Amino acid sequence: MNQLNKSSASGRRTPDHPIDPVFVDRWSPRAFDAAPMPAAHLLTLLEAARWAPSAYNIQPWRFLYVLRDDTHWRRVLAVLDAFNRDWAQQASALIVLLSDSLMPGVDGRAEQPSRTHSLDAGAAWAHLALQATRLGYQAHAMAGVDFDKARRSLGVPGRYRVEIAIAVGRQAYAAVLPQPLREREIPSTRRPLGEIAFPGRFPG
Amino acid sequence: MNQLNKSSASGRRTPDHPIDPVFVDRWSPRAFDAAPMPAAHLLTLLEAARWAPSAYNIQPWRFLYVLRDDTHWRRVLAVLDAFNRDWAQQASALIVLLSDSLMPGVDGRAEQPSRTHSLDAGAAWAHLALQATRLGYQAHAMAGVDFDKARRSLGVPGRYRVEIAIAVGRQAYAAVLPQPLREREIPSTRRPLGEIAFPGRFPG
Numbered sequence: 063m064n065q066l067n068k069s070s071a072s073g074r075r076t077p078d079h080p081i082d083p084v085f086v087d088r089w090s091p092r093a094f095d096a097a098p099m100p101a102a103h104l105l106t107l108l109e110a111a112r113w114a115p116s117a118y119n120i121q122p123w124r125f126l127y128v129l130r131d132d133t134h135w136r137r138v139l140a141v142l143d144a145f146n147r148d149w150a151q152q153a154s155a156l157i158v159l160l161s162d163s164l165m166p167g168v169d170g171r172a173e174q175p176s177r178t179h180s181l182d183a184g185a186a187w188a189h190l191a192l193q194a195t196r197l198g199y200q201a202h203a204m205a206g207v208d209f210d211k212a213r214r215s216l217g218v219p220g221r222y223r224v225e226i227a228i229a230v231g232r233q234a235y236a237a238v239l240p241q242p243l244r245e246r247e248i249p250s251t252r253r254p255l256g257e258i259a260f261p262g263r264f265p266g
Numbered sequence: 267m268n269q270l271n272k273s274s275a276s277g278r279r280t281p282d283h284p285i286d287p288v289f290v291d292r293w294s295p296r297a298f299d300a301a302p303m304p305a306a307h308l309l310t311l312l313e314a315a316r317w318a319p320s321a322y323n324i325q326p327w328r329f330l331y332v333l334r335d336d337t338h339w340r341r342v343l344a345v346l347d348a349f350n351r352d353w354a355q356q357a358s359a360l361i362v363l364l365s366d367s368l369m370p371g372v373d374g375r376a377e378q379p380s381r382t383h384s385l386d387a388g389a390a391w392a393h394l395a396l397q398a399t400r401l402g403y404q405a406h407a408m409a410g411v412d413f414d415k416a417r418r419s420l421g422v423p424g425r426y427r428v429e430i431a432i433a434v435g436r437q438a439y440a441a442v443l444p445q446p447l448r449e450r451e452i453p454s455t456r457r458p459l460g461e462i463a464f465p466g467r468f469p470g
Contacts, residue, residue, distance in 0.1 A: 088317075112462060114289075115293075126468060178384075180384035184386060187392075188389035219468065225385050258329060262330065263338065263421045264421040264422050
């Protein structure tokens, strides 16, 4: 297998039912080529996310974005944990995904907690990732974030939850990675459908 | 405009940046044709969801699904609130999306709360919805669910959060809807990108 793993190169990612190839082509590499990304491409990713579905069309997602040439690059990179910073510094763009934990009250009443803000933000994240794949990039979400630091240094108001950070770039050969990460640069598999989907009711 | 609104028929859904048309073609109609859905199609939707990204590839999503011909149809339909039941009874499939709120502990330690289970489930939901659109269906997520009833009647263990219910079907003319819903059968717009995406840090 070529060192630049494409998901299609891996028999481990053959779908069990016929689906759009983009769902298997999308994966989360860590090896990126550190090339500049045109701002227009980043806007296309955000535009795809903008059209995600959300409860009552509230659109609770917010994106803080930075291109690697921007002056704010180091500040955003610094909110990642050390493990992620190590490879994500080779990305072309970084995005911090927030969600608004409050939603408008009914009939003009006070704002109330949203039950679905994280789920809705997840749909927007998927849109972004799939559009990235279509455009020849890959997007890699990170839960390894210093969330308190992100809130402080990026000025995130209390009502917004810091969900994840996202690294976007063009995939590079695994050789660009620090040694311990090279052998992990393989598209992941999935549980069988029978373990996650059940007819009618929860089994057992 | 034709009564069977396609998103492309609506100038209100013209993207501001070039994106895959599927993101705008996907929307959440309420008018469905009540036709049976082949089980193979439902499996294709679930398969697309299966390949969603998740933190540490934990895949916290679970799907309880039912086709309208199944004996369990009425039980799943009954967990929707009255408003949603009114139109979703015309769907071809119903799916209740759960997420596992616990994740494996590090180094074999006890399970611990997951920070991203709802976000991850949202990514799986988006995959499902986009694949539905590709296959000529539409999927409509519902937050209007009797969550306690869903847990009881569908046997959902405490560790799983009931996230949303999803109606899937082939779009029908708005005339099949109860009168008050007909005029609402229009693909929704979105906030401008400038209201949801910010360079570098949160504005203000």
